[in-house]
Amino acid sequence: MTVLVKICGLSTFATLDAALEAGADMVGLVFFAKSPRHLSLAAAAELAAHARGRARVVALTVDADDAALAGIVDAVAPDVLQLHGRESPERVAEVRARFGRPVIKAVAIGGRDDLGAVAGYAAVADMLLFDAKPAPTAALPGGNGLAFDHRLVAGLDPGVPVMLSGGLDPATVAQAIDLVRPAAVDVSSGVERAPGDKDPAMIRAFIAAARAA
Numbered sequence: 187m188t189v190l191v192k193i194c195g196l197s198t199f200a201t202l203d204a205a206l207e208a209g210a211d212m213v214g215l216v217f218f219a220k221s222p223r224h225l226s227l228a229a230a231a232e233l234a235a236h237a238r239g240r241a242r243v244v245a246l247t248v249d250a251d252d253a254a255l256a257g258i259v260d261a262v263a264p265d266v267l268q269l270h271g272r273e274s275p276e277r278v279a280e281v282r283a284r285f286g287r288p289v290i291k292a293v294a295i296g297g298r299d300d301l302g303a304v305a306g307y308a309a310v311a312d313m314l315l316f317d318a319k320p321a322p323t324a325a326l327p328g329g330n331g332l333a334f335d336h337r338l339v340a341g342l343d344p345g346v347p348v349m350l351s352g353g354l355d356p357a358t359v360a361q362a363i364d365l366v367r368p369a370a371v372d373v374s375s376g377v378e379r380a381p382g383d384k385d386p387a388m389i390r391a392f393i394a395a396a397r398a399a
């Protein structure tokens with residue numbers, strides 16, 4: 187089984203090139219003003235143009251309204267939209283239909299109770315991203331380098347492909363893949379020297395470890 191790899195929160199050509207040259211399947215661009223990985227539309231458009239055709243370009247938003255999404259779609263032309271906020275299943279379906287792109291919906295997992303939301307999102311999204319549930323006081327709903335108990339989702343088949351994320355890094359990704367058997371893995375903090383500062387060597391190591399799993 188080949189596991190797809192997404193490197194999220196890229197913001198420079200050097201780190202984007204590291205991801206592309208190492209064979210990343212998806213590259214994530216963050217549109218969330220509070221994030222250290224937030225990009226302007228102009229910067230994101232240049233990075234997306236550089237990646238186009240080499241990896242799928244994923245635009246990550248948090249509870250974005252139609253105007254914000256339209257601005258991103260027009261300027262950046264992402265292949266995929268990742269919804270990482272509290273979007274309801276109805277909103278996910280609406281975004282998918284309105285913008286005509288596949289949607290990855292992030293589902294925050296902190297305990298068994300959170301699995302109750304999975305079926306509703308699986309009915310409307312193209313892929314589910316299982317991420318750690320942040321603390322209620324956290325500034326960011328994702329990209330916190332926080333892991334969750336992967337046993338909660340091991341063997342779970344929601345009927346759409348699963349992307350595993352949350353605190354993964356080059357040292358832990360293989361074991362997580364062995365346990366959960368996801369279609370894809372996603373990383374941000376685990377390939378950074380500091381929030382928003384990606385390390386090309388860590389990106390290469392993460393992709394190699396995921397490929398070897």
Ligand SMILES: O=C(O)c1ccccc1NCC(=O)[C@H](O)[C@H](O)COP(=O)(O)O
Nearest residue numbers: 194221328329330331352353373374375
């Ligand atoms: O990266 C951000 O700054 C961010 C901001 C707002 C919502 C989501 C965000 N990131 C999500 C991701 O990078 C990943 O999809 C996932 O949460 C894994 O992140 P990490 O635990 O840092 O590897």
